[in-house]
Amino acid sequence: MSTTHDSDIYATSGADTAASEGAHIFNATGGDWDQLVDEAAALHEERIVVNMGPQHPSTHGVLRLILELDGETVTETRAGIGYLHTGIEKNMEYRTWTQGVTFCTRMDYLTPFFQETVYSLSVEKLLGITEQVPERASVIRVLLMELNRIASHLVALATGGMEMGATTVMTVGFRERERILAVFEMITGLRMNHGFVRPGGVAQDLPPGAIDKVRDAIPSVRRGLGELELLLNENPILKGRTTDVGYLDLAGCMALGITGPILRSTGLPHDLRKLDPYCGYETYDFDVITRTEADAYARLRIRIDEMYESLKIAEQCIDRLQSTPGRVMVADRKIAWPAQLAIGGDGMGNSLDHIREIMGTSMESLIHHFKLVTEGFRVPPGQVYVAVESPKGELGCHAVSDGGTRPYRAHFRDPSFNNLQSAAAMCEGSQIADVIVAVASIDPVMGGVDR
């Protein structure tokens, strides 16, 4: 099974007419194309196969749906994915454990803090330092994750609304999301793809004024959510479009491994924050939102209500952050980076005190800094699986270490990847217009699906 026998493995082979004589031509999902054509000819039906995507504005990125239509009714749905595959997992095997954060944050680009946290939690579990992560770091993680949950749900509602023609829902949703991204920018320096949560804690303590900014943002976001609720909850057009659409009951969810709002819309209060708490979630006061209709409308309402719960948690976080000063990184100097960053004359850099120490007085500090940044720390061999409740469901990280300074394997179980499998179950038998609503209610993000 050697894969490297070709001189250039990236070169696609040219079409060889002689070699392909009589060979099968496969369609996107591996079926035999000729068979499909023969079947269609034999049936003499008005059957249309429509390629929706990958470049379609209603498919949340580059999702390709292959729909078989009988008139307006969808008889078969297949999802083609992989158009945004970027090899993040492979790339992570060639960087240090700390650099891995920079990569995994880009998977599901709407939920960067969840990938960062689940990856950091798994590295900490491999290192055996889960208990040593400072309280303040965990609180910052929870704060960022809950704000991120709101931002992700807002995009789900905004884009979902826009796909149904509700442009005001889109503008309100993105306006409120912007308030949250402003908070992220202040705390991490970036609106997305932060690389802020690191194995051992977080990169930096909150800057001055951050808590006030969160405190100011929360009532504004809550007001915006109220506006969204007025627009959506009892809107007859929206209810007509979403009620009983994209139905998937509990048995279907269990079989297909569906988690997140889709599973909670069947009435099962499954939430990893309660079932298997991490980052101290057991100490926060919040409710798991469920409904029983198991349709797109229920998922939409669950997302709205979950945002209120997230605001509740964020408020508890800022109370704690004010009362618990302290470290935001483990004390172990073999893992924690040696210097806090500071704003220098030439932009962001290491604090002057630290530079003075490593350049002027302690050569050992310089060596240590250099080794830790270029080589990284070693992680004892073994494997772990850690899961967190992302806005879309169970986000898992299976990390394997061979004792080296880089991940031997880092696999992410992205909830969108798994949940997208339910597209067929939700869409088949429905109208073609309902496909858009059903897929929007799954809330897939292709960056996470394809990784």
Place this chain on the structure above:
Amino acid sequence: MSDAKDSPAVDPTQATANSDVVGAKASNAAADHGDGASTPAAVAAAPTATTQPGTVLDRGTGTAAEGGYDAEPADEERLPAAPGTGPDPVVIDERRGMFGAADSGDTSGYGGVVRKILFPAASVRPYGSYFDDVADQLERALVGGTASYAEAVERVVVDRGELTLFVRREHLPSVARALRDHPALRFELCTGVSGVHYPHQEGRELHAVYHFLSITHGGRRVRVEVTAPDADPHIPSIVRTYPATDWHERETWDMFGIQFDGHPSLTRILMPDDWPGHPQRKDYPLGGIPVEYKGATVPPPDQRRSYI
């Protein structure tokens, strides 16, 4: 395996523990495994019988800690089994030198360093936590099936508070069915398949790792690990039992080349249909081109000097 004379100073306690373990392992192997050739016991026992225990780098310090796992304070929740309590760790690979660079002469003086990569050893009862219960119930659930527990499960590893069952590949479907259907197990969700490629584990190069979650039993998790040799990369599909694994198995086929027998449509899912090779395998290069920056050339990530 002739590096006995090169290995660091012998730790007497470790040597004693080790010899005990080899004895236990031998009887274990005789009892559990008909053909020893492809079993982990044989793989693990062969080197340890002739050499001193390998060294494992203590986390971050860069110093070698004898026996590896006793370098940390005992905390059974997060640490591997203590030495002497179970069979030997599994040797995954061997590392030579310190810096991974083989394209130039060795000027570091560390070129002769040989370190074994040791994965957590099989655990002995009691496993702790709910793990004993899961193992007992699985044993009960498999009675009357195609294979008994002893036949199906070749090794149980409890490490860092997680339970791993190494299941022989031919018995994976019946184990999966028992995990899902038995009322005392009830692992309703299979949260995916993850492949891992260990090119130096002869006869067990490809691993498919399944994670199961039981909501009924309050968030119990169990990991099932199945291996296949590179020469015969077949593992039975469990899509029939857990339809959720459909795409996950396709992804693992795509990335590692593991063929899941019985899968309804095992095609590539992330890479194009005509893509040669399976990108996540260790013998597949990362690729990349050198990049020039301010006059200097930065090599692609997989050709940079690495610290192994």
